[in-house]
Amino acid sequence: MITVENLTKTYGTQRAVDDVSFTCEPGTVTGFLGPNGAGKSTTMRMICGLTPPTTGRSAIDGVPYQRLGNPGRHVGVLLDASAQHAGRTGREVLALAAITMGLDTDRVSERLQRVGLNDAAAKRRVRAYSLGMRQRLGLAYALIGDPAVLILDEPANGLDPEGIHWMRGLLRDFADRGGTVLLSSHLLREVEVIADRLVVIGNGRILTQGAKEQLLGAAGTSVRTMDPAALDALLQRMGLTGTRSADGSVLVPSDPQTIGQAAAAAGVVLLELRPAGAGGLEEMFLRLTAGPQPEEVSR
Amino acid sequence: MTATTPLSTVATVPSAAAAHRVPLSRLTLVELRKLADTRAGLWLLIVIGLATAATSVIMLGWADDSEQTFSALYTFGLVPSAVLLPVLGILSVTSEWSQRTALSTFTLVPARVRVMLAKVAAGVLIAVAATVATAVLAAVANLVALGTGGDGSWTLDPTLIWQSLLLQIIFVLMGNAFGALLLNTPLAIVAFFALPTVWTVLGDSIRALRDAAGWLDLNVTSQALLERDMTSGEWARLAASAAVWVVLPLLLGTVRVLRREVS
Numbered sequence: 001m002i003t004v005e006n007l008t009k010t011y012g013t014q015r016a017v018d019d020v021s022f023t024c025e026p027g028t029v030t031g032f033l034g035p036n037g038a039g040k041s042t043t044m045r046m047i048c049g050l051t052p053p054t055t056g057r058s059a060i061d062g063v064p065y066q067r068l069g070n071p072g073r074h075v076g077v078l079l080d081a082s083a084q085h086a087g088r089t090g091r092e093v094l095a096l097a098a099i100t101m102g103l104d105t106d107r108v109s110e111r112l113q114r115v116g117l118n119d120a121a122a123k124r125r126v127r128a129y130s131l132g133m134r135q136r137l138g139l140a141y142a143l144i145g146d147p148a149v150l151i152l153d154e155p156a157n158g159l160d161p162e163g164i165h166w167m168r169g170l171l172r173d174f175a176d177r178g179g180t181v182l183l184s185s186h187l188l189r190e191v192e193v194i195a196d197r198l199v200v201i202g203n204g205r206i207l208t209q210g211a212k213e214q215l216l217g218a219a220g221t222s223v224r225t226m227d228p229a230a231l232d233a234l235l236q237r238m239g240l241t242g243t244r245s246a247d248g249s250v251l252v253p254s255d256p257q258t259i260g261q262a263a264a265a266a267g268v269v270l271l272e273l274r275p276a277g278a279g280g281l282e283e284m285f286l287r288l289t290a291g292p293q294p295e296e297v298s299r
Numbered sequence: 300m301t302a303t304t305p306l307s308t309v310a311t312v313p314s315a316a317a318a319h320r321v322p323l324s325r326l327t328l329v330e331l332r333k334l335a336d337t338r339a340g341l342w343l344l345i346v347i348g349l350a351t352a353a354t355s356v357i358m359l360g361w362a363d364d365s366e367q368t369f370s371a372l373y374t375f376g377l378v379p380s381a382v383l384l385p386v387l388g389i390l391s392v393t394s395e396w397s398q399r400t401a402l403s404t405f406t407l408v409p410a411r412v413r414v415m416l417a418k419v420a421a422g423v424l425i426a427v428a429a430t431v432a433t434a435v436l437a438a439v440a441n442l443v444a445l446g447t448g449g450d451g452s453w454t455l456d457p458t459l460i461w462q463s464l465l466l467q468i469i470f471v472l473m474g475n476a477f478g479a480l481l482l483n484t485p486l487a488i489v490a491f492f493a494l495p496t497v498w499t500v501l502g503d504s505i506r507a508l509r510d511a512a513g514w515l516d517l518n519v520t521s522q523a524l525l526e527r528d529m530t531s532g533e534w535a536r537l538a539a540s541a542a543v544w545v546v547l548p549l550l551l552g553t554v555r556v557l558r559r560e561v562s
Contacts, residue, residue, distance in 0.1 A: 050561040069320040083399035087337035
C-alpha cells in the first residue's frame, strides 16, 4: 500500500508538486496521469526518498521509504530505465541488486529470461541495449526482490506494442496476486486498459482521482448535431459549455439523458449522443492541464 | 526478443518496518564488486597490475645488482598503485552521478551515509589488496634477482609495511573525497592530480608559504611514509596535511552526497 499525504515540492518560486494526496490499495493498479512536467516524476521521487518534500509525507505500508530497512524486498522501483551504468552487463546490474538485498545471485538468469532478455542479451553491456531492453531490465530489477509494491515511471516508454501488451499482463497478474502498482504515464490510452484507479495531475496539482469507471462515466457526453448553432444556443440556455472536437462532435459536461431530453424539447436534431468515455476523459484532461504558460518539461 | 510468460512472482506482504537493515559488510562487498565490474574499472586494475609488474622488470633489467633488494623492489612497486588507485576511488563515487546509478543505488539503500561508508571501506580494502599484491610481486622479483646475481636481500623494516599501507589508503580515500566533493569524473581527476602539485609549486617558490607547505603539502609530508622510523614531527605534519586534503573534503563531499537531489 502506498499513502501520499499533502506532498508539496517547491523549487524557488515554482511549485512543482502542490498538495498531492492519494492512496494506492493492495490488489489495484493506479494510473498516475499527467502531461510532461506535471509533477509525476517529482512525486514518485519523493515517495522513494530521493527528493526531500518541502512539506507533506508518504509511506509504503505505513512506513516512510527512508525507514525501510531493505526497501528492495518491499518496493520495486523503476524511475528511469536509462539510469544504469552503460559499462555493466545486464546480468551484473541484476546481480548487484540481488547481493544488496541479500538474495542468491542464482535467480538472476531466470529473472532475465522472464522479462524476455536471453543469455546473449544478459552478457551484453547496457550501453548496447535499446530503450525497450532497458525497460525490460528495469522491470526485472524492480521485481527481483519479490516486492509487494511496484512504483514505475513511464514503464511503457520504448516498448513495442507486443512489449506493452506483455507488460500489461505482468502488472495485472501482479496486482491480482495482491500487489500494489503505481504507474505513471502521459497517455491515458496506455493505462486505461490496465488501471483500476486513476490519479490525474496537472501543473503539480491533482485535477481528479477515483475509480476508472467512475471517472470515465463522469467524463461527459459526446453530442453531434445537424445544427451546431441551435445546439450552442441550447447549451447556453442550460448553462453548459461544450467543447468542439476535431471530428465535429461536441463534448458536453453532462449526462446523455439530460441532453437528450433538452434537445427533444427544443427540437434540436441529434445525430449522435453517447458517453464520451476515455476520449472524453482525455479531452477533459488536456483542457484542465493546458495552462496559460508553455508546459515545462519535467527533469 | 519475444514476450514471455507472465511472472509467477507471488506478491508477499511482509511487514516493512521489521526488515533488517542491509548490513554494511554486504554493502562493502557490493561496492568492491562495482570497482571491477565495468570496463573502465577492470582496465584500470589491469593497468595497475601490469605497471607494477613493469617496475620489477625495470629494476631487474636496469638497476645495479646491489640495488636489487626486496625492499627496493617493493617500494618502487608501490608507485603505480599509489598513483592510479585513487582514480578508482574517484570513479567509485562520481560514476554514481555521471552514469546516474545513484537513482537505483539510493532506492535500494536510502541511508546514503551507509553507501558512502561502504565506498570508503571498499577503498581501504582495495588499497590493502594492492599493497599485498605488490609485496607478492616484489618477492617473486627478488627470487629472480637472486638467480641472476642481484643482491636479493629480504630485509624490510616492519615500520615500512604499515607506513606503505597507510600511504596507499590515504591516497585512495583522497580519491573518494575529491569524487564526493566534485561529483564529476573529469573535474575530480584533474583536481586530484593538479591541485596538490600546484600547491607544491607555490610552496616551493613563495617564501611566505614555505612553512605552511611543510605542514599542508601532502606530496611532501607523505614522502616520510616511505622511509623507516618516522619521527613524531613527521607524523604530525602528515596528520595535518591529511586532515586538509583527505578528511575535510571527505566530510564536505559526504554532506554534498547526502543533500544532493537524485534525478
